[in-house]
Amino acid sequence: GAGVSQSPSNKVTEKGKDVELRCDPISGHTALYWYRQRLGQGLEFLIYFQGNSAPDKSGLPSDRFSAERTGESVSTLTIQRTQQEDSAVYLCASSSQADNTGELFFGEGSRLTVL
Amino acid sequence: KNEVEQSPQNLTAQEGEFITINCSYSVGISALHWLQQHPGGGIVSLFMLSSGKKKHGRLIATINIQEKHSSLHITASHPRDSAVYICAVGGGANSKLTFGKGITLSVRP
Numbered sequence: 630g631a632g633v634s635q636s637p638s639n640k641v642t643e644k645g646k647d648v649e650l651r652c653d654p655i656s657g658h659t660a661l662y663w664y665r666q667r668l669g670q671g672l673e674f675l676i677y678f679q680g681n682s683a684p685d686k687s688g689l690p691s692d693r694f695s696a697e698r699t700g701e702s703v704s705t706l707t708i709q710r711t712q713q714e715d716s717a718v719y720l721c722a723s724s725s726q727a728d729n730t731g732e733l734f735f736g737e738g739s740r741l742t743v744l
Numbered sequence: 745k746n747e748v749e750q751s752p753q754n755l756t757a758q759e760g761e762f763i764t765i766n767c768s769y770s771v772g773i774s775a776l777h778w779l780q781q782h783p784g785g786g787i788v789s790l791f792m793l794s795s796g797k798k799k800h801g802r803l804i805a806t807i808n809i810q811e812k813h814s815s816l817h818i819t820a821s822h823p824r825d826s827a828v829y830i831c832a833v834g835g836g837a838n839s840k841l842t843f844g845k846g847i848t849l850s851v852r853p
Contacts (some may be wrong), residue, residue, distance in 0.1 A: 662840070666785075670829065671845040685840050718785060730775040730794060732833070733841075735787040 635721050635736035641682050642711055643744050650706045650739045654719030660724040660731070663696055666738075667717045678704060711743045750831050750844040759853050763818040767831030767844055770812065777841065778805050778816050779830040787830070790816070821851045
């Protein structure tokens with residue numbers, strides 16, 4: 630596709646349920662980021678994938694959060710046993726350069742609401 | 745760990761004013777990004793800088809590597825420039841970007 634695609638755009642779930650969010654980066658982009666943005670807050674780093682290197686998971690807030698990416702394709706972010714504090718917009722971004730010198734392209738985000 | 749500070753935190757300007765937004769970081773970097781987030785959430789990339797200065801329309805971005813500082817200037821500001829401006833820095837290959845908290849700019853007509 631022409632841009633970074635994220636799905637679903639909106640997700641409402643009950644506390645304790647698992648959710649899976651998907652990011653389809655721009656074709657050929659080796660770098661992929663997941664961020665979280667709570668209402669009125671700044672971007673919070675979650676995880677970074679760079680090609681076949683081991684992902685940087687240092688931003689994942691708890692072991693309920695996990696993410697996968699196969700090669701340079703789609704990534705999924707999974708949140709298990711969701712809590713109300715997980716409510717946020719989850720943003721994905723991709724870039725063509727490994728050294729952070731490429732332009733960043735953001736998806737529209739997946740808005741998660743945990744009731 | 746790179747610390748990214750943006751100032752001022754909030755900024756209000758009158759239409760037509762020249763606006764400067766600042767970003768400082770603590771550790772040497774390979775690239776600095778300026779991003780814009782409009783109400784409603786979409787984030788777009790404005791500039792990527794590794795040295796010097798870039799200009800696009802009414803926007804100018806500069807970086808001083810020695811002082812670890814970048815500025816984003818908006819000339820002839822307009823209400824449509826109202827947005828959150830975010831600075832992000834990157835340390836090189838296979839290192840994640842570190843984001844500032846963003847500055848909320850409001851331009852009044």
